Amino acid sequence: MAKFLITYHEGGEMPADPAIREKMVNAFTVWAAGVGGKMIDPGAPVGRAKSVTSDGVKDGEPDSVGGYTLLSADNLDDAVELVRNHPFVARGGTLRVSEVMAP
DSSP states (O other), rough: OEEEEEOOOOOOOOOOOOOHHHHHHHHHHHHHHHHHHGGGEEEOOOOOEEEETTTTEEESOSSSOOOEEEESSEEEEEEEHTOOOOOOTTTTOOOOEEEEEOO
């Protein structure tokens, strides 16, 4: 099985209302249970970021990645199918599915 990095992008922002946030967490928990043993790491939201380049370090730039999850699947198409019904997508968010290449 291959590993796939799922990154969370625009849309699907976290609402201020705690009751709505709780429903979102519950929806993720149900989705994760459906993925079962293919879940490697449920991941987490990500915060501030700095970019490191040959020109130095840039701070305060908005980052398009809002979080991540790691899954295992036989191939890219199977990994896409695992996230097709992800609740983040249902809220208008975008998920990017990338294969993690073996060294």
